[in-house]
Amino acid sequence: MVSLRSAITILSCLGLVGMGAVPAVAASDVTITATGTFASPAVNGNDTLRLAGEPFTISVVANAAAAPLKHGPNWALYSPLKMTGTVYSGLLGPTPVSITSLEASIEQLVGPQFDEFVLGVPVKIVGINLTINATIILPPGTLPNQLLHLFGPVAMTPSTTTVIYSDGTSTTTLQIQSGTLAATPSSTTRTTGVVLHRK
Numbered sequence: 001m002v003s004l005r006s007a008i009t010i011l012s013c014l015g016l017v018g019m020g021a022v023p024a025v026a027a028s029d030v031t032i033t034a035t036g037t038f039a040s041p042a043v044n045g046n047d048t049l050r051l052a053g054e055p056f057t058i059s060v061v062a063n064a065a066a067a068p069l070k071h072g073p074n075w076a077l078y079s080p081l082k083m084t085g086t087v088y089s090g091l092l093g094p095t096p097v098s099i100t101s102l103e104a105s106i107e108q109l110v111g112p113q114f115d116e117f118v119l120g121v122p123v124k125i126v127g128i129n130l131t132i133n134a135t136i137i138l139p140p141g142t143l144p145n146q147l148l149h150l151f152g153p154v155a156m157t158p159s160t161t162t163v164i165y166s167d168g169t170s171t172t173t174l175q176i177q178s179g180t181l182a183a184t185p186s187s188t189t190r191t192t193g194v195v196l197h198r199k
Contacts, residue, residue, distance in 0.1 A: 029186035030148050032106065033059045034119075034134070036179015039158050045172035049125060049165070050090030052174060058085035060104050060119065061186055064148050069105075076146040079105030083121050091126060099123050108146050115143045117181060134163045136181055153180040 040053035060083045068076035083104035086096045104121040115138040122131050137160040142151050161176040 028064050029061050030064050030150060030183050031059050031061050031186045032117075032181070032183045033057065034136070034156070034179060034181045036156055037177045038163070039175040039177035043162075043173040043175055046170060047172050047174070048167075048170065049128070049172075051087065051165075051172075052090075053177075054088040054090060056085065056087040058083060058087075058099075058119075060106060062106065062148055066148065068147075071146060074111065074146055075107060075109040077105060077107045078148070079103070079120075081106060083119075083123070087125065089126060097125055099125055108143055108148075110143050110146050112140065114138060114140050117143075128167055130165050130167055132163065132165045134161070136161050138181070149183065150185060151183045153182040155179075156181055 035055075035057040037055045038051050038053060041047070042052045060081050062078055062081050066078060069079050070077040080102060081104045083099075083101045085099045087099060088094070088096055101121045101123045104119065107116075107118040107120075109116040109118075117136045117138055119134040119136075120132070122129070124130070136154075136156055138154050142154055143149060156176045156179040158175040158177060161179075163174045163176065165172050165174075
């Protein structure tokens with residue numbers, strides 16, 4: 001006879017409808033890294049941090065078997081995630097600024113004409129609390145589906161990227177002049193309760 005607790009556990013696993021959830025042992029972390037240079041001038045708004053024309057590197061770590069926080073037929077949202085990075089500001093010259101957040105989110109969308117990667121993260125830069133939202137259009141087929149996968153470097157250009165940062169009162173829109181986005185294996189693994197089969 002199946003205990004009530006076992007039945008609840010089974011039903012919880014089956015509750016991830018359409019995503020093939022089964023018990024898992026361990027899965028590797030995936031590091032998603034964007035590196036490049038912001039285009040200059042800014043597309044819109046007053047670039048108070050003077051990021052236009054400056055280089056940056058941002059990395060987000062996510063477990064490959066993590067269940068999305070929200071998902072639909074062709075999209076999935078993952079949060080909270082750890083983000084680290086380095087940016088340069090025209091206010092500080094050649095001095096790099098390290099940034100970090102434990103509340104980053106990524107959303108992946110798979111479409112017939114293009115795939116889409118969206119990063120949202122609250123972060124503090126030069127003592128200012130900001131919300132950053134970056135949207136990167138990827139060639140169709142870059143993402144096999146909306147779940148977390150490895151993929152090789154994809155070029156970022158002004159026509160495929162939009163980066164918006166806001167301090168709550170003013171908003172600045174930038175593009176990325178050149179750079180790459182890639183998802184590579186991390187060196188760590190985690191034990192997880194559920195792995196999602198990629199269909």
